[in-house]
Amino acid sequence: MSDHFLILIPDELSYVPEIHAQDKMLQLLRSFGFDDDMIQMTTSESVQFIDQGANFEHILCPLCKNELQLEQWQLLMDAAYRTGFAQLEVVVPCCSQSTSLNDLIYQWPAGFARFRIEIFNPSSDINETQMHVLETALGYKARKIWRHI
Ligand SMILES: [Zn+2]
Known part of the structure; x- marks a missing residue:
């Protein structure tokens, strides 16, 4: 058995969106077909490295x-x-x-962030249009990380 996570982080590593922006993103993710129990939003005190797990290939x-x-x-x-x-x-x-x-x-992509949205074992990807709507709610461009464990 292996699990995968679709993780979104803001492209500004210290950025943490306001609570109402987080709520808005949760509503959007629901409307994209992701269930609440698949979605986790985390804010850490300090910046963390968000890795891609087994999807690591190389760094250029x-x-x-x-x-x-x-x-x-x-x-x-x-x-x-x-x-x-x-x-x-x-x-x-x-x-x-x-x-x-x-x-x-x-x-594959990895990055640094204080805030992250993790979607556990999503059955579908987030497409470009959805990404754009999410980024508008987030208030920043986002980086998409696929972590495989
Ligand atoms: Zn160089």
């Missing part, structure tokens, strides 16, 4: 498009973790340029 540098070695990425993550992910700016070893851990190209 957004600047030179080279692949980051996992050990190199882990070192950068460890340093950022010690700041409570308050400091995500890093100098990538591939091209010695500055970027953010949140801007690395994760295949």
Whole structure:
């Protein structure tokens, strides 16, 4: 048995929508056919890394498009973790340029956030039109993460 989660996070990692915006998103998700017991909205005190689980393939540098070695990425993550992910700016070893851990190209997508919506074992995807409506309610562009465990 394996489970998958469809996770939405705002593209601004410290952003937490107001309660009425969260309610609006819950109503929208219901109207898209997702049941309440499949949907969980979480706000954490600090920024967390929202990973893709078994859907991890590789990580590319957004600047030179080279692949980051996992050990190199882990070192950068460890340093950022010690700041409570308050400091995500890093100098990538591939091209010695500055970027953010949140801007690395994760295949499949992953990201950093305080607020997330998780949909447990959805039978369907959220299409582009639905995404746009959700983003309007959220007040931000959102990143879609498929976590497979
Ligand atoms: Zn690079």
